[in-house]
Amino acid sequence: MKRFLALLLTVAMLAALFCVAATAEELSGELVISVLADWPDETTERGKAFMDAVRAYEEAHPGVTITPQASSQQDIKESFQTAALAGGGPDVVIMDNSGHAIDLAAMGLLLPLNNFISDEELEATYQPGPLNSGKFEGVYYSVPWYMDCCGLYCNNDYLEACGLSVPETWADLENCLAVLKENGYGGIITYRSAYAFYSFFYQNECPVIDTTGEIPEVVIDNEAGTEAWNFICKLITEDNGLVESFKEANTWDKVYESFANGEATFLLGGDWCKSGINGVGTEVNYTITDMVEGKTRATILGGWTWNINVNTKYPELAYDFCRYISSPETYSVLKAAGKHSARTDWDVAAGLSEENQDLVVLGEQFPYTMARPAIINEKTVDEIITNAILTVVYGQANAEDSLAALAQELRDNIVSNYGA
């Protein structure tokens, strides 16, 4: 009996040793991760925290080397796409959750997450908006990292000078813009894209494009959509709502400059705008608050996700790193960056540092934050909507004509990407 027990113990120990060795073997290799340039930049607090987290992972997995590859926000998708189409590319890449992952999944360049984790577990772990931003044909492709949403930055001095308070509803916003205009103050600045304008459609319960069916359906010109569009056009034309810089705001720094230099009273943007505005160095006195309310409370989702290259030699390792970097183990990275995790267990107030407590108000919007329509070529859709807004800004079309043209162009786009 003793011999048998000794033999059994030996076998068990050998089996355990073998399992450990096998796991260690699985999680070994060189992983190249493509991230935005500010993440591996150790001269900043966020960069240092990120690289510390990377080093901690390497220390926990002796056979693993993680090499961050810096890319700019403008070309991270294109450079990954080109490399992956050629059969190469980084093993892991971060993507803006504005539909980029869906395009890459449609091209067959991303590994589906159901190879590593069940849908149920994903849905229990992450917020639905960021998770759905990486869902293509019913399959999840992206591990959500951090999320943000569009809020309202208000110039306190201008509002006070005009005897106004922070707007809370569409009517308040209209009134504010009218009074500001009378007193010679500028209106709204935001990025020249559809990003902030989606919020107005969502606040009027119009999803812009309905993606619940097999083929997406354009609903921007239904009753709710028309009402939202008319509201946007009224802000632009009658209330002189958008400042001159909006026309050239194809980068966020132009948005910050406009607001920080006092051209605009309101800025529509996410949590990243705070450091951008402060970076201009004009010491503008401002408040960060939630978006105005329409028929309902709603705002647009932003943020980034982790995605695995279909060409990776180390899929298990790649997934494990994605899981790790978006887990509570690395919340220190998000705290240093002033970002909200996209996990359901994230504590909005406790997760942010003391100096970023003014961003809590944006985190509190998450329950009613909605993602852009999850469709192929979202960037083209964004461009079509932006151009429709610009035709109104330039006075080339009225609200009715621009909406009709916009809806038709969106429908043509859906046909070209999904068939009839």
Add this chain to the structure above:
Amino acid sequence: MTRASSRKTAQPGRRRNWPGYLMIAPAVIAVLALNIYPLFRGIALSFTHYNLVRPNTPIFNTFAGLSNYTKIFSDAKFLQSIGNTVKWTAVNLAAQLVFAMLLALVLNKRLRGRSFFRTMSLVPWAVPHSIAAMTFTFLFNANVGIINILAVKLGLLSEPVSWLGNTQSAFWCVAFVAIWKGIPFQMIFILAALQAISSEIYESAEVDGANQWQQFWRITLPIIKEPLAIATILNLIGIVSCFNTIWLMTEGGPLYSSEIIYTYAYRQGFIVHDLGTASAASMVLFVIMMLISTVYLRLARGDRGVSA
């Protein structure tokens, strides 16, 4: 000599050339891989259904006939980009040629500090496209741009204008930057040609009573005609294929007002992800370039024939 004996004598010669072939092989392979293969691949793609985001459709990667070409020629944005390309080319070429000629004529004179001015005039050419685009974007900025600040202070404008954000001005602002950057390239060719003209010719002309204007039209221009044509055609290729400056400053906007064929092709390829239509647009650009080059080569050959 019989054919067999000539073959025998030719073979040792060919063998002797192997080191030469080996030395040029890397360059030939590079040209084949980076120029010839992409060219033929591009031609093939322009006749193929190749929408990257629809790889599972039955027509993906199948012969498309002329459908990609039909598609782009029925797209108002492409037609607008053709018009913009023509305007872009004409404006850039004319302005660069005139200013480069004037600058070369001035720098060919015996001036104090001529070397300094010659060096300085090359600075725009040496500045990378991205840096030039970023710098001018900042100068044109509606908020902090020096152009707006000065214009408002001088009373030329009542309030700042978004030069790159308006459909009427964006094209001209980007063209201005391209002209500024392109002048030195053309100028250096003209200056080199001017320096090759003997001063004795001008002295004889002066003795014959020719004024400066007549000397320019009757002596300078005919002599530098050939290098000028070469510089112009090279410059033309650079102008038509100018991408960086436009994309970095306006991304072809607003409302496609600064979109040229090149940016249209990029948009189709990397934003719409349809490599078939992107290649078709590139082929249209390629044909235009081929036509220009052919016309130039014929003219150049004709000139040499006459002079011989």
